[in-house]
Amino acid sequence: MSEIETLLEVKDLYVNYKSYWYIYKVLNGVSLKISKGEKIGILGESGAGKTTLLKSILGILPPQGRIVKGDILYKGRSLIHDKKYLNEVRRSSIGMIFQDPLASLNPVFTVKEHLLDVLKVVYKDHNYKESDLISIATELLKEVMLPDVERVLNSYPFQLSGGMRQRVVIAMALASAKELLLADEPTTNLDVTIQDQILRLIERLVNEKNLSLILVSHALGLLFRMVNTLYVMYGGEIIEYGDARKILKEPLHPYTKMLLISAPRLTSSKIGEGIKGNPPDYRNPPSGCRFHPRCPFAMDICKKEKPKLIRIGPDHYVACHLYSTSDLEKTGSGI
Amino acid sequence: MKKVKNLFSQIYRSYLFRRTIISFLSLLGLSLIIFALARVIPGDPARMALGPRAPEDVVERYREMLHLKDPLIVQYYYWLSDLFHGRLGISLVTFRDVSADILEFLPATLELMLFTAIIQIIGTIILGTISGCRPGSLVDGALRIFAYVGITIPAFVWAILFQLIFSYYLGWLPAVGRISEDLRVPRVTGFMLIDTILTGNVRAFIDALQHLILPSLSLALGAMAQEARILRSSLVENIGKDYVVTFASHGIPYRTVCFKYALKPSLLGLVPVMGLDIASIIANAFMVEMIFNWPGVSRYGITAMLRKDLNAIVGVVLVVGLIYVIVNILVDILIFILDPRIRRR
Numbered sequence: 182m183s184e185i186e187t188l189l190e191v192k193d194l195y196v197n198y199k200s201y202w203y204i205y206k207v208l209n210g211v212s213l214k215i216s217k218g219e220k221i222g223i224l225g226e227s228g229a230g231k232t233t234l235l236k237s238i239l240g241i242l243p244p245q246g247r248i249v250k251g252d253i254l255y256k257g258r259s260l261i262h263d264k265k266y267l268n269e270v271r272r273s274s275i276g277m278i279f280q281d282p283l284a285s286l287n288p289v290f291t292v293k294e295h296l297l298d299v300l301k302v303v304y305k306d307h308n309y310k311e312s313d314l315i316s317i318a319t320e321l322l323k324e325v326m327l328p329d330v331e332r333v334l335n336s337y338p339f340q341l342s343g344g345m346r347q348r349v350v351i352a353m354a355l356a357s358a359k360e361l362l363l364a365d366e367p368t369t370n371l372d373v374t375i376q377d378q379i380l381r382l383i384e385r386l387v388n389e390k391n392l393s394l395i396l397v398s399h400a401l402g403l404l405f406r407m408v409n410t411l412y413v414m415y416g417g418e419i420i421e422y423g424d425a426r427k428i429l430k431e432p433l434h435p436y437t438k439m440l441l442i443s444a445p446r447l448t449s450s451k452i453g454e455g456i457k458g459n460p461p462d463y464r465n466p467p468s469g470c471r472f473h474p475r476c477p478f479a480m481d482i483c484k485k486e487k488p489k490l491i492r493i494g495p496d497h498y499v500a501c502h503l504y505s506t507s508d509l510e511k512t513g514s515g516i
Numbered sequence: 517m518k519k520v521k522n523l524f525s526q527i528y529r530s531y532l533f534r535r536t537i538i539s540f541l542s543l544l545g546l547s548l549i550i551f552a553l554a555r556v557i558p559g560d561p562a563r564m565a566l567g568p569r570a571p572e573d574v575v576e577r578y579r580e581m582l583h584l585k586d587p588l589i590v591q592y593y594y595w596l597s598d599l600f601h602g603r604l605g606i607s608l609v610t611f612r613d614v615s616a617d618i619l620e621f622l623p624a625t626l627e628l629m630l631f632t633a634i635i636q637i638i639g640t641i642i643l644g645t646i647s648g649c650r651p652g653s654l655v656d657g658a659l660r661i662f663a664y665v666g667i668t669i670p671a672f673v674w675a676i677l678f679q680l681i682f683s684y685y686l687g688w689l690p691a692v693g694r695i696s697e698d699l700r701v702p703r704v705t706g707f708m709l710i711d712t713i714l715t716g717n718v719r720a721f722i723d724a725l726q727h728l729i730l731p732s733l734s735l736a737l738g739a740m741a742q743e744a745r746i747l748r749s750s751l752v753e754n755i756g757k758d759y760v761v762t763f764a765s766h767g768i769p770y771r772t773v774c775f776k777y778a779l780k781p782s783l784l785g786l787v788p789v790m791g792l793d794i795a796s797i798i799a800n801a802f803m804v805e806m807i808f809n810w811p812g813v814s815r816y817g818i819t820a821m822l823r824k825d826l827n828a829i830v831g832v833v834l835v836v837g838l839i840y841v842i843v844n845i846l847v848d849i850l851i852f853i854l855d856p857r858i859r860r861r
Contacts, residue, residue: 243756271764272766279761284757287763298772299768
């Protein structure tokens with residue numbers, strides 16, 4: 182993989198949230214790389230920092246959130262330090278689908294107003310007339326398989342069903358996503374049958390338009406099907422990454438293992454065990470490896486030293502002291 | 517054009533129609549309360565009107581003329597039918613026709629009210645959006661202080677302060693009245709600004725405008741400070757919502773995001789508060805009109821209250837009620853236009 186192909190690179194990113202009394206140290210040195218046409222998935226429990234990561238990429242963190250260290254490069258140029266470039270990228274390179282379709286459309290504007298304002302900045306230099314933009318908007322809505330496009334364009338969000346709204350949100354994201362699509366749990370708050378339709382739609386569009394994709398999800402089957410590379414996040418850190426199939430079949434990090442075991446299965450009669458303990462308290466995160474208080478294999482070193490991501494096999498990296506250097510042979514067989 | 521026509525037919529069919537009926541009913545309720553109050557107050561209106569030295573048979577005939585010997589419900593009927601014909605009776609003190617008096621004084625008060633409302637709305641939106649879009653900025657901090665000061669200090673204190681500063685010490689603006697005494701403006705509508713334009717008297721127009729500034733500013737400040745804070749906090753809340761952040765994520769300039777996508781949903785909560793504040797200008801105007809010697813209906817009302825002039829009081833209270841009802845209907849229409857969820861229901 183040569184440097185030129187790299188589309189987006191997140192380098193050692195630290196993000197804090199400030200409340201009145203506390204500082205929440207959420208992202209703790211996250212690095213990530215995506216090249217053209219690649220599809221990566223981010224897996225992790227709620228509050229692991231997945232959404233924070235995506236929002237930092239587009240520079241839309243809430244005002245309390247602050248990037249304290251690290252950099253985000255798009256095609257080699259920083260998005261953090263060059264606001265003009267960030268706006269350019271937001272307009273015509275990266276699009277984002279938000280978590281909750283019911284909350285991501287403005288209740289007092291029509292779908293048409295939403296799309297036109299987005300298209301106006303996307304095609305700022307084209308000198309398009311409004312009728313041209315409307316026909317582009319119509320095309321976009323047809324692409325996301327919305328029926329009766331005329332009516333949808335003139336509707337307010339509350340007049341559309343959840344699935345239709347998410348399609349509109351996808352259409353908006355597609356307007357600017359010419360290279361990279363960020364999808365933050367795109368099926369939350371939708372019912373199961375619609376979830377599947379939406380995912381197929383995203384899959385089809387990404388393939389057709391040859392977009393790169395960062396997909397955040399809890400749905401293991403979905404990740405297995407849609408992405409090449411999988412990143413597992415815990416407590417604001419990437420603890421394991423590599424080839425998606427490999428990780429889902431042979432996870433290495435104790436957290437990934439436990440996470441995969443606790444996923445409910447239709448074929449099993451029992452409910453999964455779950456992972457004991459709570460997600461880390463970001464105000465005062467555990468020292469060393471942030472997972473050590475919940476880890477059944479915790480050693481002394483885990484409390485003292487933050488494990489580095491080490492290469493275990495081709496396309497498989499893990500951040501865990503169990504696998505560092507000589508211990509590999511002994512504990513490699515896992516749980 | 518067709519869209520506008522549709523909008524109005526929709527208004528007529530459902531929402532506004534219902535609201536108007538409700539407003540009408542509340543006016544009827546108000547009239548009942550006022551009527552009851554006027555009758556509960558001890559004392560004989562006929563005797564009060566004619567004075568202690570009038571002979572008993574004259575007073576008796578006057579009582580019959582006022583229907584005072586009929587049952588209350590019949591009295592209410594007569595009173596109401598008089599009301600519909602615009603007859604509010606004769607002032608018990610000046611023996612002038614109350615409706616004629618009110619018609620004479622009302623335009624001055626309405627002019628003051630409208631001018632105050634305009635200052636209030638413009639000020640609220642400018643201050644609220646600037647500080648809401650830039651929370652923590654210098655303007656935001658200044659507004660916070662201004663809001664506390666504005667809310668705690670009542671309008672009549674502002675009135676005195678402004679009078680002292682701008683008329684007495686600085687001499688920039690006139691202290692009392694609607695227009696300078698040397699100017700004669702023929703009465704057409706009763707609204708000084710409109711009358712001066714109609715008669716083409718530019719100097720008088722400017723003069724009238726100068727007279728309006730201080731009283732309306734002192735009336736506007738308190739509510740403006742409060743409303744600007746409400747707008748600010750609801751803007752701050754909306755800016756963090758996904759449905760606003762979405763637009764930022766598409767590289768739409770922050771100004772557009774803030775002034776359009778965050779402002780419109782924020783106004784929904786503000787408009788009803790604003791409506792109530794604008795309607796209550798007339799109540800606050802009671803003191804301010806006294807201070808600025810403004811020949812309006814509020815000053816008329818105060819004089820009537822001090823003299824226990826029952827018919828005049830009833831007339832003034834009815835006018836105040838009517839203004840509340842009208843402003844509330846306007847608020848309903850505005851909400852109807854702003855919020856599609858109400859419009860399409």
